[in-house]
Amino acid sequence: MTLFDWFVLVAVVVLLGIWFCRYLYRTFNRKCSSTGCSNCSGCGNAKKK
Amino acid sequence: MADKKTSYTIALLGNPNCGKTSLFNQLTGARQRTGNMAGVTVTSREGHKKWRGIDFHFIDLPGIYSLANSRVEERVARDYLLATPPDLILNVVDANNLARNLALTTQLLEQGLPIVIALNMLDELEKQGGSIDLHELSLGLVKPLMASDGRSNHHIAELMDLLLENLEQASEPLLIAYEPHIEWAINALTEVGLTRWQSIRWLESCGDGVMLNHDEQVKTAQEVLVTLANRHDESLAEMIAEGRYGYIHGLLHKSSSEHQDQSVADHWLDRVTLNRWLGMPIFVLLLWVMFEATFTLGSYPADWIDASVSWVGQQVGALMPASLLKNLLVEGLIAGVGGVLVFLPNVVLLFFFIALLEQSGYMARAAFLTDNLMSKVGLHGKAFVPLVMGFGCNVPAIMSARTIEEPRARLITILINPFMSCSARLPVYVLLAGIFFTDNAGTVMFSLYMLGILVAFTIAALLARTITSHHDETFIMELPPWRFPSGRSMALHVWDKAADFLKKIGGVILVGSILIWLLQSFPLHGTPWLEQLGRFVAPLFAPMGFGWQETVALLSGFIAKEVIAASLVVVYQTDMNDMAGLQAALGSALAPASGLALMVFTLLYMPCLATIATIRRETGSWRWAAVSIMMGLVLAWIGAWLVYNVASLWI
Numbered sequence: 001m002t003l004f005d006w007f008v009l010v011a012v013v014v015l016l017g018i019w020f021c022r023y024l025y026r027t028f029n030r031k032c033s034s035t036g037c038s039n040c041s042g043c044g045n046a047k048k049k
Numbered sequence: 050m051a052d053k054k055t056s057y058t059i060a061l062l063g064n065p066n067c068g069k070t071s072l073f074n075q076l077t078g079a080r081q082r083t084g085n086m087a088g089v090t091v092t093s094r095e096g097h098k099k100w101r102g103i104d105f106h107f108i109d110l111p112g113i114y115s116l117a118n119s120r121v122e123e124r125v126a127r128d129y130l131l132a133t134p135p136d137l138i139l140n141v142v143d144a145n146n147l148a149r150n151l152a153l154t155t156q157l158l159e160q161g162l163p164i165v166i167a168l169n170m171l172d173e174l175e176k177q178g179g180s181i182d183l184h185e186l187s188l189g190l191v192k193p194l195m196a197s198d199g200r201s202n203h204h205i206a207e208l209m210d211l212l213l214e215n216l217e218q219a220s221e222p223l224l225i226a227y228e229p230h231i232e233w234a235i236n237a238l239t240e241v242g243l244t245r246w247q248s249i250r251w252l253e254s255c256g257d258g259v260m261l262n263h264d265e266q267v268k269t270a271q272e273v274l275v276t277l278a279n280r281h282d283e284s285l286a287e288m289i290a291e292g293r294y295g296y297i298h299g300l301l302h303k304s305s306s307e308h309q310d311q312s313v314a315d316h317w318l319d320r321v322t323l324n325r326w327l328g329m330p331i332f333v334l335l336l337w338v339m340f341e342a343t344f345t346l347g348s349y350p351a352d353w354i355d356a357s358v359s360w361v362g363q364q365v366g367a368l369m370p371a372s373l374l375k376n377l378l379v380e381g382l383i384a385g386v387g388g389v390l391v392f393l394p395n396v397v398l399l400f401f402f403i404a405l406l407e408q409s410g411y412m413a414r415a416a417f418l419t420d421n422l423m424s425k426v427g428l429h430g431k432a433f434v435p436l437v438m439g440f441g442c443n444v445p446a447i448m449s450a451r452t453i454e455e456p457r458a459r460l461i462t463i464l465i466n467p468f469m470s471c472s473a474r475l476p477v478y479v480l481l482a483g484i485f486f487t488d489n490a491g492t493v494m495f496s497l498y499m500l501g502i503l504v505a506f507t508i509a510a511l512l513a514r515t516i517t518s519h520h521d522e523t524f525i526m527e528l529p530p531w532r533f534p535s536g537r538s539m540a541l542h543v544w545d546k547a548a549d550f551l552k553k554i555g556g557v558i559l560v561g562s563i564l565i566w567l568l569q570s571f572p573l574h575g576t577p578w579l580e581q582l583g584r585f586v587a588p589l590f591a592p593m594g595f596g597w598q599e600t601v602a603l604l605s606g607f608i609a610k611e612v613i614a615a616s617l618v619v620v621y622q623t624d625m626n627d628m629a630g631l632q633a634a635l636g637s638a639l640a641p642a643s644g645l646a647l648m649v650f651t652l653l654y655m656p657c658l659a660t661i662a663t664i665r666r667e668t669g670s671w672r673w674a675a676v677s678i679m680m681g682l683v684l685a686w687i688g689a690w691l692v693y694n695v696a697s698l699w700i
Binding site: 001002004005008009012013016019020023024027028 | 373564
């Protein structure tokens, strides 16, 4: 492993980590539109209103 | 006319999403948020407008389909009309769904209420080439009617004048001629003191909504119910709806371009596709043709993409010096992403055929054909759209189940949706069916989709027996006219789906491929982490004949199902990095029965991460998300094991 290889490896691991954290956050924290949506009866956001 | 009274109450009433609140805002200058929140607290909104010296007090009632059902909004509207009858009802009607909207109008007219009709969204209908003869429609309904537009105040002055002219409207109840037995029942009830409308209302709701005052009424009503139940299989609500829709269709034949008499060809098509005996075989045959064509026609452009990806991989490999970056690009990125990109033509073709069925008007007929079967397994008629959407992606499909208000029917639709094979699973089927069942690949793919539907319906039937139903919900099914699909809208629809697939390739598939490559490449000496993980979990999958490679591919599919194909490409690295190499490697590593079992496992096992998140969000609980994961895993294991063992006997 050259220094460049180590650099690539660290960059890949860091970028993968950031991407997965962002992906998980966005997947599990998606909110309803602030203006509401038509016929929305099921989600928690609707029940709070 | 209005010399004594200077203040009048006008109630706005119409179907959900007919543009009623927009019109209310235009009339009163209010800024009410538009949108209908069914199933939560429903309130009416009020606003004022002074017009030619008269004070108009507007009430915006919740959107409803009928006065007969037991939904909260319907009760709110019905109670309001009974308790505080308005001076006039402004019935807002969506021109694009005229028949369904007029079902409510006819109920108001049968009740003899004073109404003025505002025909909303006529411009949209005209843009699509439709037209309505307003004069003819007004004559048919014997009520004043005008075109309106909730998005501009262009028509407001004219509408206000029309309301002003009709403030003291004399109203005669509309008489719809129902089926003879219903008419007999109405007569029997009117003879004991109910009005015609009360009699219809009582029959329609089997006793709900109308109070019977004395024993004679109760006795007659019970006798009528028993007599009708003995004579007819269908419910009274269905029979009354049929009569009402018959009246509406007769009216629309004269006034709407959408409801002109069917052409001979349309009539013949309906007779064939909705035929009791032929309908279902035709539906199944069309699906088979769709999958066969998806595989066969898709293989040509897929070969071109494969050759291009392979060429790019070779060029990058030849140009770059040996390094980790070169391995990452060639073995991880190009191999993984290219391995999924190859299936783009198949995905595009599948969506092309689905769009063709939808836009021609066939899908609505298919919904009609399957409605009976769906209701038998506890599914609501409205579930058809979310289930068909599931063939594309389970995430929006599960979200679209919001249109089903009855909680049990909605939950069942959500939980069975992952069994509807989404397009992410298509690459795995095309790859494996192409290797192990080259001559019958289309049939194998078709069988997998059918198996998904079968499992979904079986689970729905089981869930329907274990989850308590809250109330029934009516479903009005409309059969649109047959249309030749427009090239532009087909192209837009297919492009949307292709763009979604490409976006996923550039996102989760790319990252998944790199992750698999990383775990496959390290440590540099010794057994790679990926293989260690695969071998650790592989005993669970050994009864189906899967190796560690298939095991890690299935594990990676948890992120997104397309990653399964990308993982197989990365773990079965070949010199040329092309499909032919992968097919040869997989063909020699797996028995055909294992290949089939792998497809079945991919079809049934746990939903992807995004789908799990959507199930949790839509059901509001982790419990149902966990149920979905466990149900999928258990069913997939049992299904794959059964398929492997049975198929091993034959192939």
